[in-house]
Amino acid sequence: MNHKARKEVETVISIVLERGGEYFRELRKSLTDSDRNLLQSLVYKEAIAHQDTMILQTKEDG
16 A cells, blocks of 8 residues: 555554544443454454565565
């Protein structure tokens, strides 16, 4: 993702979180511990996969 696209995504996420905060709080409250753990696991795995991709791209570029 290029710098401009990343900034646009960050801007949109910021707006969504600002305007949808109450919705996300209520949604989180409605989840079971098991559901929250699953979501946390998925986010963690995605973050690791993203880091691996960035490392590979850096090695290919350098």
